[in-house]
Amino acid sequence: MAVLTYRDALTQALREELQRDDRVFLMGEEVAQYNGAYKVSKGLLDEFGPMRIVDTPITELGFAGVGVGAAMVGLRPIVEFMTWNFALLAIDEVVNVAAKTLYMSGGQFKMPMVFRGPNGAALQLAAQHSQAWESWLAHIPGLKVLTPGTPADAKGLLKSAIRDDNPVVFLEGEMLYNTKGEVPDEEYLIPIGAAELKREGDHCSVITHGKMVLVAMRVADDLAKEGINIDVVDLRTVRPIDVEAISRSVQKTNRAVVLEEGWEICGMGSQVVDFIQRECFDDLDAPVLRVHQEDVPMPYAKNLERAAKPDAGKTVAAIKKVMYLD
Amino acid sequence: MATKVVMEALSPTMEEGRLVKWNKNEGDQVKAGDVLAEVETDKAVMELVARGDGVLRKRLANEGDASPVGTLLAVIANADENIDSIVGSAGAGAAAPAQAAQQAQSGQTAAPNKSVADTRESAGRSPVPQNPAQSQGEASTPPQQKTAAARAPTAPPPPAARPAPPRPPAAPTASRGNGASKADGAGRQRSSPLARRLANERGIQLGGVQGTGPGGRIVRRDVENARAGASAPGVGAGRSAAAERLAREGDYKDVPLTQIRKTIARRLSESNGPIPTFFLTAEFDATRAGEMRNQLKDMGENYKASFNDIVIKAVALALTEHPEVNAHWLNDAIRQFNRVHVAMAVAVEDGLITPVLFDADRMTLWDISARAHDLAKRARERKLLPEEYTGSTFSVSNLGMFGIDQFTAIINPPEAGILAIGGVEEKPVVVDGQLEVRSRMRVTMSCDHRVIDGATGARFLQTVRRYIENPLSLLI
Numbered sequence: 001m002a003v004l005t006y007r008d009a010l011t012q013a014l015r016e017e018l019q020r021d022d023r024v025f026l027m028g029e030e031v032a033q034y035n036g037a038y039k040v041s042k043g044l045l046d047e048f049g050p051m052r053i054v055d056t057p058i059t060e061l062g063f064a065g066v067g068v069g070a071a072m073v074g075l076r077p078i079v080e081f082m083t084w085n086f087a088l089l090a091i092d093e094v095v096n097v098a099a100k101t102l103y104m105s106g107g108q109f110k111m112p113m114v115f116r117g118p119n120g121a122a123l124q125l126a127a128q129h130s131q132a133w134e135s136w137l138a139h140i141p142g143l144k145v146l147t148p149g150t151p152a153d154a155k156g157l158l159k160s161a162i163r164d165d166n167p168v169v170f171l172e173g174e175m176l177y178n179t180k181g182e183v184p185d186e187e188y189l190i191p192i193g194a195a196e197l198k199r200e201g202d203h204c205s206v207i208t209h210g211k212m213v214l215v216a217m218r219v220a221d222d223l224a225k226e227g228i229n230i231d232v233v234d235l236r237t238v239r240p241i242d243v244e245a246i247s248r249s250v251q252k253t254n255r256a257v258v259l260e261e262g263w264e265i266c267g268m269g270s271q272v273v274d275f276i277q278r279e280c281f282d283d284l285d286a287p288v289l290r291v292h293q294e295d296v297p298m299p300y301a302k303n304l305e306r307a308a309k310p311d312a313g314k315t316v317a318a319i320k321k322v323m324y325l326d
Numbered sequence: 327m328a329t330k331v332v333m334e335a336l337s338p339t340m341e342e343g344r345l346v347k348w349n350k351n352e353g354d355q356v357k358a359g360d361v362l363a364e365v366e367t368d369k370a371v372m373e374l375v376a377r378g379d380g381v382l383r384k385r386l387a388n389e390g391d392a393s394p395v396g397t398l399l400a401v402i403a404n405a406d407e408n409i410d411s412i413v414g415s416a417g418a419g420a421a422a423p424a425q426a427a428q429q430a431q432s433g434q435t436a437a438p439n440k441s442v443a444d445t446r447e448s449a450g451r452s453p454v455p456q457n458p459a460q461s462q463g464e465a466s467t468p469p470q471q472k473t474a475a476a477r478a479p480t481a482p483p484p485p486a487a488r489p490a491p492p493r494p495p496a497a498p499t500a501s502r503g504n505g506a507s508k509a510d511g512a513g514r515q516r517s518s519p520l521a522r523r524l525a526n527e528r529g530i531q532l533g534g535v536q537g538t539g540p541g542g543r544i545v546r547r548d549v550e551n552a553r554a555g556a557s558a559p560g561v562g563a564g565r566s567a568a569a570e571r572l573a574r575e576g577d578y579k580d581v582p583l584t585q586i587r588k589t590i591a592r593r594l595s596e597s598n599g600p601i602p603t604f605f606l607t608a609e610f611d612a613t614r615a616g617e618m619r620n621q622l623k624d625m626g627e628n629y630k631a632s633f634n635d636i637v638i639k640a641v642a643l644a645l646t647e648h649p650e651v652n653a654h655w656l657n658d659a660i661r662q663f664n665r666v667h668v669a670m671a672v673a674v675e676d677g678l679i680t681p682v683l684f685d686a687d688r689m690t691l692w693d694i695s696a697r698a699h700d701l702a703k704r705a706r707e708r709k710l711l712p713e714e715y716t717g718s719t720f721s722v723s724n725l726g727m728f729g730i731d732q733f734t735a736i737i738n739p740p741e742a743g744i745l746a747i748g749g750v751e752e753k754p755v756v757v758d759g760q761l762e763v764r765s766r767m768r769v770t771m772s773c774d775h776r777v778i779d780g781a782t783g784a785r786f787l788q789t790v791r792r793y794i795e796n797p798l799s800l801l802i
Contacts, residue, residue, distance in 0.1 A: 254520050254546060285520040285546040286539070324539050324547075 001184055007177040009151035010040045013158035014078070016187065018048050021076060024162055027054035027063055028080030028117075037082045038118065038177050064090035064115070068097050071113040076162060081117035084133045084171065090115075098167035099142030114161045116170035119147075120211055120261045123175070124305060127297035132262035134210070137169045138239040138271070144192055145169045145239040149213030151181040153236055156190030164192060173211045195242035197249065201229025204319045205249040207272050208259040209235040212310065216259055219315045230319060238268050246272060247279040254285040255322040259315055264292045286322040291315045328403035328412055329378030331362060333393045336372040337712045343367050344392040345399065350382045356402060363399070369679065369715070370708045374399075381405050384413055517544035524549045528658070579649070580659045587660075591776035602775040605734050608787045612750045612767040615797040628692070633767070634670070634724045635695040637747050639800045640793035642666045642686035642694075645720055648786040652719050654740040655777050661740075669718030669738065670698060672705040679705045680738060682718040691800055726750060732768040742777035745790070746770045767794070 004012070017024050025048075026041055032055040035042040045053040056063040060081060067077040081087040087094065094115055101109045121130035138145045144166055148154040154172070161168040198213065199220045208216045216232045223230060231249045235241060250256045256276055258269035269290040276288050294308040320326045333343050343365040350362050357379045365374045376382075380402040387399045401409045517525075517532055521544045525532050528549070535552045537544035583591070594602030615636050622629040645652040649662040666687040669680040681701035683694060704710050720742075723735040726749030735746035748768040755764040769790070773783040793799055 282519045282523040285518045324545060 001182040003180050004151050004155075004183045005177065006148075006151045006154050006172070006179050006181070007038065007040055009155035009181075009183050010158055010172065011042060011044070012183070013155040013162070014041065014044060015047065017159055017162040018044065018052060021162075022052075023074065023076045024078065025052040025054060025070075025075065026078045026080060027056050027067065029056055029058055029082050031055060031080050036080070038174065040172075040177070041080070060086050060090035061093060064093035065097070067113055067115075068093050068101070068111070071098070071111050071167075072101065072109045076112045078114045078116060078162060081115065083129060083174070084117055084119040085129045085131055087115065087117065087133070094137075094143070094167070094169070095140050099140050102166065103142060110165045111167045112165045114158070114168045114170050116158070116161075117172060118174045118177075119171035120173055121175075121293075121298055121305075121309060122173075124300055124302060125298075126300040130298035130305075132210075132260070132293070134171055134238050134260075135262055135266055135268045135271075137171075138268065139266075143167055143169050143239060144237065145171065146192060146237050147171045147210035148190075148236060149176070149208075149210050149234055151179070152183045153190055153196070153234070155183055156188050157192065157236065160189045160192050163189070168192070171210060176211055176214075179214065190236070193237045193240040193242055195233055195235045195237070195245035197231060197245065198234045199230065199232035201231050202253055203228050203230060203255075204323055205231040205233055205246075205253045205256040206259055206315065206319065207233045207235065207246055207249070207256060207269075209238055209268065210261060212259045212261055215310070215312050215315060219312050219319070222312065223316065223319065228319070228323070228325075235268075235272075241271065241275065243275045243279060246275055250276055250280040251283045254283050256280075256284075256288045257291060257315060257318040257322060258288060259291045259310060261310060262293055264290065264295055267292055286324065289318040289322055291318050327378070328383075328401055328407055328409055329376070329380065330398055330412060331374070331376065331400035331402060333365070333387075333395050333397045333399055334374060335395045336365060336374070337367045337369050340367040340369075340395060342392055342394050345387050345389055346371060347389055348385060352382055352385055354382045356380065356382050369712065370710065376402060378402050380407075383407075383409050386413065515544065516541055518546065520546050521549045525552075577665050578661050578663045580656070580661050582659055587776070590779075594775045598775075601737055601739060603737055603772050604775055604780065604783075605770050605772055606780070606783045606787055607732065607768060607770045608791060610767045610769065610791050610794045611755070612765040612794060615767075615794055616750060616765045618797045631691050631695045633726065633750055634722075634747070635691055635698055636797060636800060637724065637745075637769075637794065638668055638670060638683060638686060638694050638698065638722055639689075639691050640790050640797075641720065641722055641745055642668050642683070642689075643793055643800070644786055644789040646687045647789050648782070650782055651743055651773075651778055651786045653742045653777050654719070655742055655774055656740060660742075660777050663719045665719070667717055667719045669715075669721040669741075670701070671721065671723035671735070672702045674706050674708065679710065679715055680718065680721060681705050681710055681715050684717070720744070722747065726767070732770060734770050735772055737772050737774055739774075742774040743783065743786075744772050746772065 014026060018026070026044065030037050031041045032045040032050060032053040035045070041053060056066075064079055064087075067079040070077045081090070098111050098113065098115070101111050119134065120132035134145055134147055137143055144161070144164065146157045146161055146168060148157045154176075158170060161170050199217060201220065201224075206216045206219065213232070213234045216234075220230050220232050231253055233245055233249050235245075258272045260268045262268065264270075267290070269292060273288045273290065276284070291310045291314045293310055296308055299305050299308055317326065336343065346364040346366050348363050350356055350360070356362065356376045358376050360376045361373045362376050362382070363374045365372050381404065382400060383403045384401045385399070386401075387393055387397070393399065398412075401412050403409050403412075515532060516537060516539075518539065522532065524530075524546060525535070530549060530552050532544055532549075535544050535548050538548055539545040591602075612633070615633065619631060619633065619636065622631055645666045645668070649664060652663050652666055654661040654663070665685055667682050667684045668686040669682045671678050671680050681704075683689065683697055683701070686694060689697065701710070701714065705715075718738070718741065721735070721738045721744040723744060724747040725733055726747055729749055731748040731751060733746050733748065735744045737744050746769065748770075750765050750767045752763050753766045754761050755766065756762075757764070769787070771783055771787060773780075778786075
């Protein structure tokens with residue numbers, strides 16, 4: 001297997017799907033001439049031309065709407081947002097149109113499209129540009145929400161997203177683009193809605209997704225040195241959630257910590273904890289704890305930003321607490 | 327902020343402590359870590375240290391008073407702080423000692439207690455509160471200790487394998503305990519859903535289980551540890567060194583109960599009390615052992631070994647050949663150990679205690695001699711640490727030095743057997759048709775019939791006999 005960056009894995013997925021189906025096209029700010037703000041579409045303009053790789057004006061609501069219209073008439077658009085913070089301007093098209101059209105047209109219009117771009121905090125981009133939106137988006141019936149944390153998952157899930165006949169929200173990460181991982185050489189798809197047990201242990205389940213998968217894996221390595229072995233359940237898709245994978249793990253370990261990048265109130269973790277209390281009530285030996293961003297707008301100051309973000313230390317503390325070791 | 331000084335669980339089996347001596351007077355300035363008093367537990371005299379800073383405002387217990395764990399003994403507060411409500415609650419605190427004990431014995435508080443409390447010799451020693459079980463028989467062990475030993479092997483590996491993280495001795499430990507018991511009001515017992523399910527599946531009454539989670543919550547490990555301990559209340563901490571010693575996988579094999587074994591266990595328990603015990607008596611020829619002992623003595627102080635040491639070594643070696651005897655009864659399984667930890671009963675001034683020779687099979691006779699001597703000496707001085715008298719897999723009790731030629735000892739659960747050693751006597755014996763004077767030693771093995779059948783025990787005694795009667799094998 002080749003070792004690729006998350007960025008290159010995404011580029012491969014786009015290229016393969018653009019080659020496979022000529023209804024697929026990519027549009028967004030600076031995706032063509034500039035090769036993408038984060039170079040995810042590098043080389044695609046040269047290969048597929050300006051009809052398939054389309055630069056748009058800085059008008060999120062406008063080009064999201066164009067994408068929705070194109071999907072309604074049978075194309076398979078991929079709409080790139082430079083970040084999901086900017087997608088707030090287009091949220092009406094995502095929530096009110098893309099997510100509702102199949103339902104409100106009585107099944108006459110499918111919506112085979114992908115909205116993709118980086119989500120969550122990078123470094124010192126301050127309050128408006130450091131937000132993790134998956135719980136907002138996962139709230140909406142009619143959307144599928146994918147949060148790959150590794151290059152292999154990014155590629156396999158993006159290909160599945162492009163082939164799906166429903167609007168799919170695809171959340172990447174600025175801090176993920178340069179991370180590396182093994183990616184299968186042959187073509188593969190990763191099913192939407194399937195979590196993966198990324199690390200096996202008996203002592204505690206850590207349920208997470210997206211960028212926080214990397215934190216969880218580091219925590220697993222650190223705790224293994226202390227003789228504590230954790231399950232790392234990578235949800236990969238946060239809508240629909242793989243409840244069975246969560247239950248299987250928690251029923252084995254009897255304790256869980258839910259780790260996410262976003263805020264506490266109505267975060268993804270709230271939903272995961274709800275599934276756990278319903279499915280695993282009699283298996284729980286401790287209350288489920290959550291690790292998340294502190295309940296404040298992201299500070300700009302480096303030290304405060306670090307303190308506000310969920311991290312390995314906070315995760316370890318939560319794990320020890322549910323294991324009654326603290 | 328006032329700090330309550332409560333009777334803490336200073337040993338894993340302690341239910342009650344006697345205040346031997348106050349080291350501080352009312353009005354004295356104290357800071358966290360100061361020794362406030364000396365407390366006599368069921369096993370030793372320990373220090374009770376302050377968990378907070380301030381003035382020792384009020385002493386509520388007198389020297390000589392015995393108080394259940396959790397009882398309010400004193401109050402530390404600022405000089406001008408009103409402590410009436412705390413002092414007034416003293417009666418209520420004593421009324422719910424079990425709960426407070428739960429707090430004090432939870433894993434969180436047991437660890438710091440252990441780390442700050444040094445065993446020390448008593449200044450004014452007086453009888454331990456008599457434990458009913460101690461009067462049952464010479465070789466029995468108080469039930470709390472049995473339970474601690476029983477629980478040790480089933481402690482979940484991760485917590486047991488890790489030393490409890492050190493904690494600063496802080497006021498909240500004591501005050502939180504009392505706060506929680508007050509908040510509980512009617513004394514609702516807290517337990518995790520998993521603990522309730524497991525208890526239900528295994529037919530364990532949660533009322534008899536001590537919770538070690540936050541606020542005394544009963545969690546999985548408590549139920550698992552309670553399996554072998556049955557319903558004896560008042561035992562907590564499963565994190566002792568003894569637990570670590572026994573918890574390691576690979577050190578034992580759990581043998582599932584066959585139907586016939588289950589039937590034997592049930593029928594015999596109905597007939598003969600909780601532990602259906604039978605006794606096997608054998609007389610060994612100790613002539614050669616006696617000769618060897620004399621030769622060793624002649625070689626000098628360093629080589630001396632007593633009959634007791636010789637028997638322990640023989641028993642330890644025999645146990646390695648008979649894992650079915652080196653076993654614990656766990657109610658739903660029999661745990662056969664492949665390490666041999668032999669407890670030896672030591673009489674102390676007002677009771678007895680069973681310090682453990684860990685891995686006795688791997689010790690030389692002289693190691694056993696030195697170690698046994700040291701353990702017995704410190705046992706009599708009441709200086710043993712809890713981990714030194716828990717975790718055994720088999721026990722030996724010797725009353726030979728009192729001129730007893732034969733007796734039966736009471737099994738130390740969950741162990742499956744105990745060997746009672748009588749004195750060595752010269753007797754006329756027929757050897758090859760001739761009357762000879764030989765040194766003879768009578769031993770009686772008490773066997774838990776749920777674990778050991780007659781023939782099993784007899785074969786074990788044959789092996790012990792082989793070692794005792796061929797004592798050079800003990801030196802190899």
